[in-house]
Amino acid sequence: MSILVDNQTRVVVQGITGRDGAFHAQQMAQYGTKVVAGVTPGKGGQEVAGIPVYNTVWQAAEEEKANTSVLYVPSAFASDAIYEAVDAGIQLVVCITEGIPTLEMVKVMQYLSAGQARLIGPNCPGIITPGQAKVGIMPGHIFQPGRVGVLSRSGTLTYEVVYQLTQAGIGQSTSIGLGGDPIIGFRFVDGLELFEADPETDVVVLIGEIGGTDEEEAADYVSQHVSKPVVAFIAGLTAPPGKRMGHAGAIISGGSGTAEEKIEALEAAGIPVASKPADIVGLVKKAME
Amino acid sequence: MSILVDNQTRVVVQGITGRDGAFHAQQMAQYGTKVVAGVTPGKGGQEVAGIPVYNTVWQAAEEEKANTSVLYVPSAFASDAIYEAVDAGIQLVVCITEGIPTLEMVKVMQYLSAGQARLIGPNCPGIITPGQAKVGIMPGHIFQPGRVGVLSRSGTLTYEVVYQLTQAGIGQSTSIGLGGDPIIGFRFVDGLELFEADPETDVVVLIGEIGGTDEEEAADYVSQHVSKPVVAFIAGLTAPPGKRMGHAGAIISGGSGTAEEKIEALEAAGIPVASKPADIVGLVKKAME
Amino acid sequence: MKVHEYQAKEIFAKYGIPVPTGQVAQSPQEVRQAAAEIGCPVMIKSQVHVGGRGKAGGIKMAQTPEEAETLGAEILGMKIKGLEVGKVLVTQAVDIDSEAYLGVIVDRRSQKPVVMVSAAGGVDIEEVARETPEKIHKLTVDPLFGLLPFQARKLVFRIYEDPKIASQAAKILQKLYRAFWECDASLIEINPLVVTSQGEVWAVDAKFNEDDNALFRQSWIAQMRDRQAEIPEELEAREKGLSFVKLDGTVGCVVNGAGLAMGTMDLIKHYGGEPANFLDIGGSSSPEKVTAAMRILLRDANVKVVLFNIFGGITRCDDVANGLVSAIKEVGVDLPIVIRLTGTNADEGKEILRRNDLVAVDSMEEVVQKAIQMVGA
C-alpha cells in the first residue's frame, strides 16, 4: 500500500508552465507518476510535454480526476494556489515553493484546519513511493521500493540517508520531506500515524534537525501510539544558538530547539538515535531483525 | 421549563455602569431576574444597585457563576463584548445594543459558529420568561406566565400582541425579540426548534416583518419539523420597496423580502396568518382548542 | 447611505479600480469646460440617488464642448423621480466592446458576503436576477479570508474567455471586494464593467451604498453625504433622530417603534384608508422629537388627520402625554388629531391629555377606525 501516494495517484502540477514546474512535471512523469494535468491561470488549453494545462484546479479536478497537487508556484502566489487546490477537493497538496511568509502560512493552516485536505511542505522536496509515484523534486533513482518509511525535515540529508539505505539493499515504502519552514502542514506525528497503520512499512526513520519541537512531539507520539520500531538522526549538534542554519525552521531560539533536547526526548521514548548518518543503516537493520 | 432563561438563570450585565445598563439592571432585578454581576472594564470593585462590578466577564463567570449575559454597551465596543462573553463560557448572550456595523456582525457570526454559545440580537428588546426572568428591556408587567411562545422581529409590535394576549387571559411561556438588524444571531428557526421541544409551550406566535427570508425559512422549518400549532403576523404590507422602515433589517430590496411573499410561504406551510394584530388572539385561541 | 456615482468612483480610484476620467459640474459652463478638458466625446451623467437615470433622460453623450453645455443645461435642474439634478458628472466616453456586471452584498441567509458577476451588464441587474437568474454567477465569501484570488479568477473565467481580460477583471473584482469590506458598504456594484475595443477594462458606472451603522468608523465616507440630494422631509427627520418615509395617503402617523409603525400603516390600509407616511419616533418621549415629527407631517398637504399610536413600555405614558401636549401646542395644528395611548401609566397619561382637551383611546383598532372616519368625513 505505502502511504499517501501510489500508482493510482493522479497529480496536477500547479505552475506547470514555469521553468521548474515544466522540468519537474516531466521528471515526475518519467519516473512513472500519473501526471494528469497542469494549471496556470490564463494558459488553459496549452500543453506541457503532452500534459494538458487548465486555467483552474477546479477544471483539472473535474476533467482529469486529479486528486493530488504539487506546487511550483512563486512564493507570492503560493498560498492562493494552496487555497485553490483545497477548494477544488484535492486531498493531498505538496508545496515545493520556498519563501512563503510565515504569517501567510499561519492563515493557510487555519484554512486547512476546517477541512480534510493534507498539506506537505512548504519548502520541501516532496513525497515519493519508490517504484510507484514521485510527487516533488527528489532524485528518483536513489530510492528503491521496500519497507522502511522515511520522514525528514531536511532535503539533501534525506538523499544521503536514503542513498545509504538503498546501497545496503534496504528499500523504502514511502519517503516524505516535511520541509524546512517554521510552519509546515504535515509533521512527524502525521507521518508516524500513517506509517503505523501501513501494512507495508516495518520501520520508520525520522531525520530531524534543530528548531521547533516537532521531534519532541514525535517522541511523545511514538511512546503512546507507535508499535513499530522507529530510529532517528538529528542534525545540528554543532549549530550555535540564534543563528539560522540555512532555512527559517532550523534555528535554536530562546534556548530551545537544540539537538541535545531532541535526542534526549527521542531516546527517552526508546528511539535509538544515530550519532552519524552512516549509522542509520545499522540501526534500521537491527530494527528489522 | 420555558426556553433559554428561567429562575435559575444567572445574568451578568455588560456595560452596567452606563446609563441604560444601570437602569435596566435594576429593572431586571426588580422583575425577579437573578442579576449576579456587572462588567465594565476598569470599574471592577464598584457596585451598581448592590450588584458587584468586575473588570472582565471571565471574572464575573468565575466569581458569580454567571451563565447569561446582556449587553448595554456602545455599538463601537459591542462586538468585543460579545467575543468576551463567549470566550468566558457564557451560554446565552443577549445584545440589546443597536447600531453595530453589519460587517462587524458578519465576523461575530463566524466567531460564534465555532462554539456552542447562542446570541440573541443585536438591536433587540431581549428575552423574557414571564414570572421567572427578564433579560432585556421589555416592560415586564404586560407579560403573564402561560403556554404561548412568542418570537418576534419587532419590539413595540410584540408588546402590542403580548398585551392583547395577556388581556385575553393567555399567558406566555417565553417571548423573544429577535432584533431588527440584517444579521442577527437567534432566528425564527432556532426559536421554533426550542419551542417544539419545550413541554411548557403549546402554541408559537411568529411576528415577522418585511426584509430578508427568515419567515420563509421558518415556514420551511415548520412544515418539516414542528408539530405544535404556529400562528403568524407579518408587518409591512404597505411598505414601499427600497425604503428602510426604521431599522436596517426592514427593507424590501431587489424585489424580495415583501410581506406578500412571506405570508404566502407561511400559509403554504399551513400557518394561519393574522390580517391584523388584533386577530392574533383569536388564532391563538383556536390553535389551543 | 447612498453616495453619488462620482463619489463611488473616488472610492474605486482609491482602491485602484480603473474608472474613466471625470469631473463634477454644477452649471452648463462648468460642463462645457469639463468636456473641453477631458476631451470629447463625453458623457454627461446626472448625479441623483435613484436608478433609471438613463431612461429618464439624465444621461447624454456630447460630441463637442458646445453640445455638452447645451445638454448640461437640459440635465441640470431636471427632476428625476422627484429629485432635482444639482450636479452632473462629465466623463470620458469609452467605446464599448462588452458590458458585464460585478457586485457585492451581504447575504442575510448565509450571513456572509456574496460576490456576483454576470455577463449581462449594462442593464437592470434585478431584472436579470428575476428573469434569467442562471446568468448571474454567485460566490459566498468566507469573511475571515476575504475574496481569494483564485475565487475571483474562477468567477471571471465564467464571463470572459480572453485570459488578459479575465486577469484584469479578476483584479478589479478583488479590489471591489476589498473596498466593500474595508469601507463597510452595504452594496457595491460596477454596472457596466466595460471591455473596450482596445481590450482595456473600465468601471464605467459605480454604485456604493454605505452601512449607516458604520458611519462612525468611516468618517471620510460620512462626509460624502450630499444633503441637497435627499428628500427634504426625510433629511430633516433623520437629523432629528426620526425614521420617516413619505407615502401618498391622507392619514399621517406618529408611532413609537418600527414594527408598530408598519402595523399601523397596514391597519389603516386594512380599513380602507391610506397612510401618508411611515414615522417611528423611537422609544423617547421628548417633546422635541414629537414637535419635529408633526412639523414634517403637516408640510404634506395630503394629510387630513394626524394619528398617534403610542405603546408605553419602559417609557411611561404620562411622560409621552406631556411631550404630546407641548408639541401640539407649539406646532399649532389645524387638523384633527386622534390618539391611542396604552401601557405603563396609561391612565395618568390619558388624564393629562384630557386636561388639554385631547382624547385618547385604548386600542389600535379603535384609533385607526376613528382616523379613517375623519378622513372620509
Next chain:
Amino acid sequence: MKVHEYQAKEIFAKYGIPVPTGQVAQSPQEVRQAAAEIGCPVMIKSQVHVGGRGKAGGIKMAQTPEEAETLGAEILGMKIKGLEVGKVLVTQAVDIDSEAYLGVIVDRRSQKPVVMVSAAGGVDIEEVARETPEKIHKLTVDPLFGLLPFQARKLVFRIYEDPKIASQAAKILQKLYRAFWECDASLIEINPLVVTSQGEVWAVDAKFNEDDNALFRQSWIAQMRDRQAEIPEELEAREKGLSFVKLDGTVGCVVNGAGLAMGTMDLIKHYGGEPANFLDIGGSSSPEKVTAAMRILLRDANVKVVLFNIFGGITRCDDVANGLVSAIKEVGVDLPIVIRLTGTNADEGKEILRRNDLVAVDSMEEVVQKAIQMVGA
C-alpha cells in the same frame, strides 16, 4: 532580518505606540547636538544587532550635552560581541516607576501567534522564561480575528492593577500585535514597557525582527537593512544567495543543502575536528556561487582545509564538478581541498575532477576523515 532599536521605534510610532523622543547620531558632535535638542538627561544607546548592550557598556545616561558628547565618543566605535557600533540612539530619559515586558511571536507547535506579557520587564526575558515561567502570561491568538480588545485587557489586568494604566497598556498591546501581523514580523518586543511616576506608559526599548520570506511584500522594512551593522562575511554570502554562518574551527565546509551542511559539521566534530563554518550553496552548480563561497571561506585565517560535500540530485554531478573546477581555478587556493561527490552522474563528475588533478571520494565519512587528517598534519 533584524532592524535597529531606532528603526523598530519608527515602526512602533507608525502604529501609535508611544516611544520616547529620540535622534540617531553617528558622531560625538551629533550626540551632543541631539542631547541639547531633546533635553537632558538623555540615554545614549548603541545600535547593534546583539543583545546585552547594557552589560557591555553600550548604553549610558548623560546629564548634560557635554557629558553626552564624551559618552558618545566612548560608545561610537566600540565593539560589542564583534560588531562595531556605528550609530547611537540619543533618547529622552524617562523616570521609571515599573517595567514590564510585551512580546509577540509565532508558536510553532500551535502554528498561531502567541502574545506574552510579564511584570518582570527590563531583564532578559529568556532568563525569566527559564527560571520563573509562571511570571510570563501567554495567550494564543486566533489569527483570523487578531488580538481582540478583551483579550488584551485580560492579559494586562494580570500585570497592572490601575485601570488607567491597564487601559493604556491594553491599547499598546493591540497595536503591537497589529504591527506584528501587518508587518510580517517574526518577533516583536517591548522590553521594558515603562510606567512613569506620572502614570504614563512608554515603550522604552523596542525589538523587531522581520520574516525574511516576507521582505518582498514589506519593502519599507526591507529598506531598513543596515548593511554596515552585519558581519561582513555573512552579508556577502547572503548577497550571493548563500547561507553562511561563521564558526571558530579549522575545517571550511562547502555543502549543498542545509541539513547535509549541518550533518557535515556534526560529523567533523564527531571525528574530533572543528568546523569553520556552516555554508549551504543550495541546489545550484553555478561556478559563481562556488567561487563566492570559497572567497568567503579563505578570508578566515583559521581555515586549514576546504571540504566539499556534494550530493547530486536533480543537479547533475558533472555540472557541479565543472563549477568546482572553474571556481577553484579562479580563486587560486593554497589550502588542501577534499571533495565528496555522489549522486546523479557521479562518475562523469569524478572524471572531470581527475582531469584537473582533483580527487573525489564517495562517502561523507571518508571525506570528513580525510579533512581531519590534513588539519592534524
